[in-house]
Ligand SMILES: [Zn+2]
């Protein structure tokens with residue numbers, strides 16, 4: 001496999017999907033990302049999928065959300081997408097990306 005250039009479906013920016021990233025996704029049975037790393041950052045929980053999804057509530061606004069981890073076992077705050085984005089802008093990411101980004 002070679003590195004692939006993909007256009008982000010969200011912001012139309014072009015980004016690279018590295019050979020090893022493609023292999024990682026293939027092993028996990030996941031499709032190639034359709035969004036650039038920064039857009040993907042907000043979708044990480046979904047990309048981690050293939051696991052059990054849990055329904056919980058955003059700690060900030062109370063909206064019902066779906067997460068890829070057991071809410072009872074996490075110590076970091078659980079937010080909906082909007083609040084999560086805000087949180088990411090104000091804090092260092094607590095959840096590390098499973099995909100190599102460089
Ligand atoms: Zn993007």
Ligand SMILES: [Zn+2]
Pocket residue numbers: 058059060061062063079080081082083
């Ligand atoms: Zn919220």
